[in-house]
Amino acid sequence: MKISRRWFIGGAASLGAMQGCKVMTDPAGLFRRGAANMKFGVISDVHVIASDTDRGTCGNTRTLEHTLKWFDAQGVDAVMVAGDIADAGLVSELQVFADAWFKVFPGDRSVLDGRKVERLFIYGNHDWEGYRYGYQVFGRKSADLRDDWIADFGTKKTWERLFHEEYTPVYRKNVKGYDFVGAHWDGNAGADWNGMHAIEPWFKANGGKLADDRPFFYFQHPHPKDTCYGSWAWGRDNGISTKTLSAFPNAVAFSGHSHYSLVDERTIWQGTFTSLGTGSLRYAGTPDEEFPGEGYENTGGGKEKDGEKTMERGRRSNARNGLLVSVCDDCTVFRRRDFRHDADLGPDWVMPHPCAESKPFAFAARAVKSVAPQFDPAAIVTADLGAAFTRNAKRKLPPKAGKDEQEKAKLPAVNIVFPAVKRTFKTIAWRYEVTAEREDGAAVAKKRILAEDFHLPVGSREKRYTVSFLRSRLPSAGKIRFSVVPFDCFGNAGRAIMSKTVTL
Secondary structure: OOHHHEEEEEEHHHHHHHHHHOEOOOOOOOOOOOOOOEEEEEEEEEEEEOOOOOOOOOOOOHHHHHHHHHHHHHHOOOEEEOOOOOOOOEEEHHHHHHHHHHEEEHHOOOOOOOOOEEEEEEOOOHHHHHHHHHEEEEEEHHHHHHHHHHHHHHHHHHHHHHHOOOOEEEEEEOOOOEEEEEOOOOHHOOOOEEEEEHHHHHHHHHHHHHOOOOOOEEEEOOOOOOOOOOOOOOOHHHHHHHHHHHOOEEEEEEEEEEEEEOHHHHEEEEOOOOEEEOOOOOEEEHHHHOOOEEOOOOOOOOOOOOOOOOOOOOOOOOOEEEEEEEEOOEEEEEEEOOOOOOOOOOOOEEEEEOOOOOOOOOHHHHHHHHOOOOOOOOOOEEEEEEEOOOEHHHHHOOOOOOOHHHHHEEEEEEEEEEEEOOOOOOOOEEEEEEEEEEEEEOEEEEEEEEEEOOOOOOOOOEEEEEEEEEHHHOOOOOOEEEEEEOOOOOOOOOOOOOOOOEOO
């Protein structure tokens, strides 16, 4: 792709762009100078559930409407939904979403000032095949509700009936001079778990029509391979989108699917193009691939060895993430928001224009600049001989098990307790690593723990962690101590705190 003279000249000023469109630290989201040319909201993985066919209600409609109203109050010109609008792939669920949209934006217009608010929606895998996932809907199996499947009724027919616009597997819209390209998860067009195959021919035929002197915005449901969140992300595509978009350095891609938290600084990536995750308006996903192997805690993934996992996974259903994107002459600003707590999730990301020339959000450079989380100087970790439940043992207990029965189900363990690192707006502890060490410093066992507030705004939770090492996983005798190290999402380690010695 050729870079225009205007685009090149803009690059000469890129060092000043961060100043020209920099975000004020208090309050977040304000510019030092200039107004946005265009704003749009971004959400994904809404997973609307129609709980009753007669009432047409859903469990998270209130959050959805609240989010749309907040976007409206910010003066958005469009709202993007990057797939998984429905939960079980039912027409009735998509109808609930459409009703909520037109309630907040009747006729696609703001009720506040009448401005046009463009719809930028795409199907995700749940919209396409969610009925296969074994849900119970209306007291029946979703697989038995064939007359309500979007895929059976028709992806095109359903879309055009509910959203009153033409359906194509890949489409382009222009909002106030900026191009948007959306690609549906549509098995009929070859866009499924095997990749987004419809986009390659589309970009070959239409890529030359996209402006090259400003960013354009692409959105699909799965993450483009090897972009946001790093070299592995759950449900990423097969690399077709990465290959295709790499020819367009001014492309800014949005994707959902994983439900990964927008707190994670790896949500935004810059390489041959720019790629961002979109979080979820329903619940936060856990990056299980960061916690491989046996005996790792608090992730829900990986192998369990003899039921060793001794911590319950932290609550994730209280995350309601989304983005407000403001496009200026010299930069694009991404504001991360949680709509359940009505709070920002971290400092705004300011991407200078042209994004082809400057890459402030490349992982390597940011990892070097990232400030490692640190325990309070007075923080103490304790280690005591005792007993602990494994998850398997706890699940096997009868519902009304007495105290004696519960105690008998526990296994001998060493219980470690330590405080959470106090979060700031710019620095968080993404995970903790707890290591059992002999007196000579040799590690004999290790556990990684994902911070329970990894998906929440600052100040939403302060707690102490309890981690148990089963005695069967430790040396049978001798002295041992435990260290705890906090890490940021890039893997930068803070200082360790150490327990006193325990005699086994």
